[in-house]
Amino acid sequence: MYMALQEGIAIGRTFAAMENYQVDGNKEMIALGLMNIVGSCASCFVTTGSFSRSAVSYNAGGKTVVSNIVMAITVLITLLFLMPLFHYTPNLILAAIIITAVVGLIDYQGAFRLWKVDKLDCVACLSSFFGVLFISVPIGLAIAVGVSVFKILLNVTRPNxxxxxxxxxxxxxxxxxxxxxxxxxxxxxxxxxxxxxxxxxxxxxxxxxxxxxxxxxxxxxxxxxxxxxxxxxxxxxxxxxxxxxxxxxxxxxxxxxxxxxxxxxxxxxxxxxxxxxxxxxxxxxxxxxxxxxxxxxxxxxxxxxxxxxxxxxx
CATH class of the missing domain: 3.30.750.24 (STAS domain)
Structure with a gap:
């Protein structure tokens, strides 16, 4: 659940920075907590914000909560009635859709700026990126959190x-x-x-x-x-x-x-x-x-x- 909260807030802040608005972490945690409480009554998995689906929705022009409602209804109709039509759809096509949406969100210049300003911040950024890319989202975020905690301890125990x-x-x-x-x-x-x-x-x-x-x-x-x-x-x-x-x-x-x-x-x-x-x-x-x-x-x-x-x- 902790990693789900970290992932959801990180995704929200990523898109908030791109559109120049603020995200309240407390409200995000309340929303995720209520969502998982209701979902547990129906035997759902722990849920959080999805980076790939958020990227697809962002590139499709979604701006408000209505886009999520339309997406949820579409997914529900697809699962109930249209699944046989997508049975033979190659995973490669689905992966290409996600990759196309996510690639545009990679900020190379931001990584270079991090390296110039703070080496440990750049290490946390790269470790989370490659951890999510090659392993999984929870493990990638866990690595980034570990590097960040190490940086905090280093600054605390070795002050300037x-x-x-x-x-x-x-x-x-x-x-x-x-x-x-x-x-x-x-x-x-x-x-x-x-x-x-x-x-x-x-x-x-x-x-x-x-x-x-x-x-x-x-x-x-x-x-x-x-x-x-x-x-x-x-x-x-x-x-x-x-x-x-x-x-x-x-x-x-x-x-x-x-x-x-x-x-x-x-x-x-x-x-x-x-x-x-x-x-x-x-x-x-x-x-x-x-x-x-x-x-x-x-x-x-x-x-x-x-x-x-x-x-x-x-």
Whole structure:
């Protein structure tokens, strides 16, 4: 039944995209559920939307539900009275009708765009296509769902992290790998986390942060630049955090303190800030361990490192 729902909604959205209208998935599931409840009273198989018959109806010019009513009546009359006339019809003719209707729905350019934008989305698309083509519709959709679930788990457990640099023209901090004009701030390592901070990725984020620090230290030694004194974690994109994430941040702060490095949090959103406050984790960071923006953190901390000028005697 689950695969029938997936197939019906997928088919509906396919034709909706071609005709530029919206499909309500909840209404589709209600309709399919009621259809199968009524059908079970007459010992029917699990039913769903048919891609091939929908394609034939679409190419024939069907626009409304009336086309389905006419099709149902035609099929009923054929099954009751006209079956002997079609007894010797080769399956090749029936297959040719379906193939002719479906071939026009294949979007080659869409597959190329998927490959350029997201490789895993393209793999899900191709796996569902070839699975349906060579095996069956349920198995093809099951493969596509499996690839999509794998992609979700991969994004959850391996979130994006970036080292930020300063762009003077915009007065903002952006990814060094994305912006050529971004420059590193001496003695600072600024890391942006672009995902919720919770049990599924907390260990990875801690290891990735320590790896960023090691890579930065190796680069500094090679270029003979000032050593890292402060690590700033930009939490602008961290929309949620749980107890595992809080414990990881506290553990990371302790690890960096042993290496004489200061850990600073920048711009935690309201939900994250509230949980950090309730867990009493902010007490360990102190007043100079939390800032509203990365720029404010860099300016304030770097100013505290400047040597004070000796007072002049009158």
């Amino acid at each position: 992290t970036h080292v930020l640099g300063y762009i003077a023209s915009t007065r903002s901090f952006q990814s060094l790998s994305r912006y050529d004009t971004a420059v590193r701030i001496p003695s600072f390592l600024i890391i942006a986390v672009e995902a919720p901070f919770y049990f599924a990725n907390s260990t990875y984020l801690q290891e990735r942060t320590l790896r960023w620090i090691r890579e930065e230290e190796d680069r500094i030694k090679a270029n003979q630049q000032p050593a890292i004194k402060c690590v700033v974690i930009d939490m602008t994109a961290v929309t949620a955090i749980d107890t595992s994430g809080i414990d990881t941040i506290c553990e990371l702060r302790r690890l960096l303190e042993k290496r004489s490095l200061k850990l600073v949090l920048a711009n935690p959103v309201g939900n994250v800030m509230e949980k950090l406050f309730k867990s009493n984790s902010l007490e360990a960071f102190g007043l100079d361990g939390l800032y509203l923006t990365v720029s404010e953190a860099v300016d304030d901390i770097s100013s505290s490192w400047k040597p004070e000028k000796p007072s002049e005697e009158p």
